[in-house]
Amino acid sequence: MNPEITQWDRFLDSFFKLEVMAKYLPSIIDGFLLTCHLALLVVVTGLTLGLFLAIVRAYEFWLTSWLIAVFADVMRALPPLVFILLLYFGLPAVGISMSGYVVTWLTLALVLAAFSEEIFRAGILATPKGQWEAARSTGLNFGRTLAYVIMPQAIRMTVPPLTNRTIAITKNTALGTVVGVGEILNAATTAQSFSGNASPLVMGALGYLILFVPVVIFGRWVETRFAWQKQ
């Protein structure tokens, strides 16, 4: 027999064994759905909080600005896995216990809020000063200028970095596996250890691709949609 074909067969048997795949497909699908709504929840709450913080910071009250800056720096510096473990295994000691799902959601939402706050803030600061002046010269107050003139421009500028960051953070839903969240990776590794075969991991990887490739494409579409020629 040709040894190359044997290796190829072995490869197929390890990573693409159809009966294993068929058997564990339902649990992978469950994990996929759980990842979907966890990711959606993280994106919606994280970006909303980030936008809110950036707007509060734009008002430049020293105390709120300082608090937000500290929050953003800490959450950006800390590996999310550390924060997840801290919340999940540390907080019960002081009588607060949250499910793995809640801990993962909270951690990733806060991390995304921290990063997106910085990105939105950069967008606000990058909007030309003349835009503020023009709006204020017509009698618009600070808040309305921010709402109607500055933010629409700032948000457009921030779409590319924001999309990248959002995808990067959302992928971290896989970290939930360490605190027992039954998301894709958890379902895949469980199936892998039951079956002694790596095929479920391949299915997991495919699950992530199915979930995130459209997001990447959507991000690119949003980028072109929101771009306009610089004056």
Added chain:
Amino acid sequence: MAGKPLLDVRALYKSFGKLEVLKGVDLAVAEKELVFVIGPSGSGKSTLLRCCNRLEEPSDGAIYVDGEEITAKLADLNAIRRGIGMVFQSFNLYPHMTAEGNVMLALRKVLKQPKAEARERALAALERVGLSDKADSYPNQLSGGQQQRVAIARALALEPKMVLFDEPTSALDPELVGSVLEVMRSLREAGMTMLVVSHEMRFARDAADRVVFMDGGNIVEQGPPEAIFGNPQHPRTRDFVSQIAR
């Protein structure tokens, strides 16, 4: 100058850190007057203009608009600015809004006009600057001259008592300057009070009531355009006028 001035600047000082840009400027502009401010760069003319709606915060002195002290501590800045239009060198149109949207924003959000009324007024303002056919165009679809005229319409729509022009044609290609000056000329004919920082000497000569020459943070000389351009008294004015005449 007859009657009470519409704009009255008294002993205005402005410093940026250690740099003193305005050193006690006094300037009065009467209703319906068109006053040109000229001077070398760094003379403080733009700063003076920007103090008049407090885009720049004066360090000392007082400014009255229509008898109201706009430099007062408790002055309602937004209400004051509503009454003073401003046109910028770089137009500063909102790029995410159409021409009509640019003009309508303050009508809707400051004057709280209903949409239909605001639109009607915005179109009337665009008509005044000859751009009613561009109402639905975005700024990047307009030429520089058209953008500046939209910016003028944006200021006019609020029916201000006066309009400040900060080098309105400096960023324009020469062939586009004329259309903007034409609009300014029509405003003058309609009796708008205008304070203009600009180097458009020919326009100043035949449209301005008065030309103010600034240098080093002070008003050096002022008078009718014929006097300033034709027979300047102060050596620094003479220097400047001869340089820009070239």
